[in-house]
Amino acid sequence: MYTKYIVLSTPRTGSNYLVHLLSSHPHVKSYGELYNPRLLYGNPKRTTIDIFPGNVLFPLARSLSPAITLQSFIYKSYNNNPQAVGFKIFYGHAKHGSQRNVWSYLKTQRDIHIVHLTRGNWLASLASFYVARQTKKFIQFSDENSQMRTSIAIEPSACLEYFEELDAFQNYYRRFFANHPWFHIQYENLTNPSSNCVVLLQRFLRVSIRQLSAPTTKQERRPLHQVITNYSTLSKYFEHTKWRRFFHSSV
Numbered sequence: 001m002y003t004k005y006i007v008l009s010t011p012r013t014g015s016n017y018l019v020h021l022l023s024s025h026p027h028v029k030s031y032g033e034l035y036n037p038r039l040l041y042g043n044p045k046r047t048t049i050d051i052f053p054g055n056v057l058f059p060l061a062r063s064l065s066p067a068i069t070l071q072s073f074i075y076k077s078y079n080n081n082p083q084a085v086g087f088k089i090f091y092g093h094a095k096h097g098s099q100r101n102v103w104s105y106l107k108t109q110r111d112i113h114i115v116h117l118t119r120g121n122w123l124a125s126l127a128s129f130y131v132a133r134q135t136k137k138f139i140q141f142s143d144e145n146s147q148m149r150t151s152i153a154i155e156p157s158a159c160l161e162y163f164e165e166l167d168a169f170q171n172y173y174r175r176f177f178a179n180h181p182w183f184h185i186q187y188e189n190l191t192n193p194s195s196n197c198v199v200l201l202q203r204f205l206r207v208s209i210r211q212l213s214a215p216t217t218k219q220e221r222r223p224l225h226q227v228i229t230n231y232s233t234l235s236k237y238f239e240h241t242k243w244r245r246f247f248h249s250s251v
Contacts, residue, residue, distance in 0.1 A: 002029075003206045004075050005086035006106065008173060009117040010166065012128040014187035018117055019088050020214035021190075021198070027207055031074060031087035034062065035094040035102060066094075066102035083207040086115070091169040103176075113181040113205060118170065120188045123234075123246040126162050127227050130154060131220055150220075153229045156237040163243050191218070 007022075009015040022030035061069040074087055094102045106112055119125045130152040174182075183204040189195040202209050225231040235247040 002078075002082050003084040003086075003113055004109070004111060005084055005113040005115055005205055007086060007088040007115045007117060008091070008177075009088065010091050010125070010169065012125040012132065013117050013119040014190060015088055015090075015117055017187075017214050017216050018115075018185075018190060020216055021212045022084075022086075024212045024214060025084075025202070025207060025210050027081075027083040028205070029078065029082045029085040031085075033090070033093070034069075034074070034087045035089055035099060063098060066099065066105045070102075070105065084205040086113075091173060107176060110179050111181075113183065114177045115201065115204070116173070116182065116184045117190075118184070118186055120186050121224075121246050122163055122166055122243075123159070123224060123228075125166075126154065126159060127152065127224055128220060131227065137219065149222075151227060151229050154234060156234055159234055159238075160243075163246075 022028050131150050189197045238244050
């Protein structure tokens, strides 16, 4: 029997990169944002697709019963005998209507492995979100030319709200899934060639160790002070708070 897992994260933390990375393993089924209310990602592709082309039942089942949905469409029997099967879900997904029950279902299924992906510098995540929203480009493939030189400004109050919300989410879900197998991975380590976190992740999922690759790449490589026009204002605003650590790194 294969290992069941979810990738638990938040936008702009490298979750697309991780899902594509897992998808490159020949014995891993890696699905995308099944509970994103605006779209459905199936196995990673360049376009937004229905998870099961031609199958109109999935969106309906997703809204009615998370247990039936996951058991029938995701954690089901496969002809090619995968070693691990999972999907990506963000902290803020499935918060309305009957879809909220998916969290209760995931909590009760203690054999589901939690891959918790975060980014070490939360300011970098927020800046990445602002840039993606402004450019309307949320994913960058390695073979695409990128001339991105977008600059953004972030209100201190919006920045504080983001930090506090993210802090609350991470603490909440660490307690929520306290009885599950848990693997925490930082984006900075995931993309570091000298890190062994990809090997450790495969061991955690109990799959054969392979060399994994992803077709996506980082969209913005400039230091944060070059991307955020009011960086110095933000740095002074958070100078005497616990969030000041995010202003000591250009990642």
